[in-house]
Amino acid sequence: MNMYLGLDGGGTGCRAVLTDDSGQIIGRGTGGPCNIMSDRDGAVAALTECAAETLAGRDPAGVTAVLGLAGVNTSGAGDWLPPLLPFGRSRVVQDAMTAAYGALGDSDGIVAAMGTGSIFIRKLGDAITTIGGWGPILGDEGSGNWLGRRFLSEVLRAGDGLTGQTVLTRQTESRHGGRNGIVAFARDARASDFGAEVAHLLAARDDPVAIRVLSEAAELVAVSIAAIQKDELLPVTFTGGLGTVYAALLKGRWPQREPLGNPLDGALRMARTWAADGSRARAEF
Incomplete structure (x- = not known):
């Protein structure tokens, strides 16, 4: 068989x-x-x-x-x-x-695949072009790994007095047992471990730190989508665990299409x- x-x-x-x-x-x-x-x-x-x-x-x-x-x-x-x-x-x-x-089947379009990692894909006929996907250390902008790292960096900066403390930064610092605990966590953390931090970020979207990190991430994603669009305006399909997050954050920038x-x-x-x-x-x- x-x-x-x-x-x-x-x-x-x-x-x-x-x-x-x-x-x-x-x-x-x-x-x-x-x-x-x-x-x-x-x-x-x-x-x-x-x-x-x-x-x-x-x-x-x-x-x-x-x-x-x-x-x-x-x-x-x-x-x-x-x-x-x-x-x-x-x-x-x-x-x-x-x-x-x-996501697209036989159709043309842009796919923003936003999970633990990230990559941006343009499908036009049989030709596929990508931007990003360079891994958890040097790339994957806007991904769960990127968001988790950026979020914890902001928590450390707030603890140092470089930015204002918020309810979210204090809760995160306490959850890890202090700033030294955050550093110890990051030393051995995998991309999926950093990605797990995003749940806390999304649960407090009205917090100033969450707003700042998510806004920065959305703009980075927008830059990649704009770059891969090239000369044709193709509809964008957001996929992955964070797809709906970015679809909402970037609503109205381009036509959006649900994944097949x-x-x-x-x-x-x-x-x-x-x-x-x-x-x-x-x-x-």
Whole structure:
């Protein structure tokens, strides 16, 4: 039996879905954080766990799989990772591709994928262009990781008297056991750990620090969207865990369109297209 697997992996976790020839879903799975650039061994372990749960004992030799992962563009994982996977045929692509095909289908547009990381994608016909996606240390502006880092930096500045203390900064400092506790947390924190701080930021949106950080982030996102629009005004689709946040913050800047699906849908669509017409899939993807 031919089977098709789509997998979406990022800094927060990975998830997969398996279908048969008719498109019926026959398996699902989840795994831990999966950024192959910042934690190669951890990502491979998470993918292995996710694949095993999704297959549930089925023979992987009959599976055509497409994995959309964070960090592919900077890690070379498109070459070294497929041989480590159990599937009969597998392709590893940047998560921007699966996000674009999941959100837009065959339509043209801009996708602002805003999760633990961030990337901005322009799809025009079969051509895909990206801005950003450079990882949790040097890039991913506006992402959960970026917001968490920026937020905690503001808390430290407020504690030093460089900006005014607010209810939110005091609560955050207390939650971490003081400013030294914030620094200790940041020393070992992963992107997903910084991303978890965003819940506290969003829960206090009227706080001056929250307003300042979210406004700064929104402008950075707007700059990237404007840059990738180029000469054509394309509708913008916001996706990811923070997609609705930025859709609201940037309402009215450009026409917005709701996503048709998610990156997991995009990965599965790519797997089925690849199996149906390999030459076309290679050209598109």
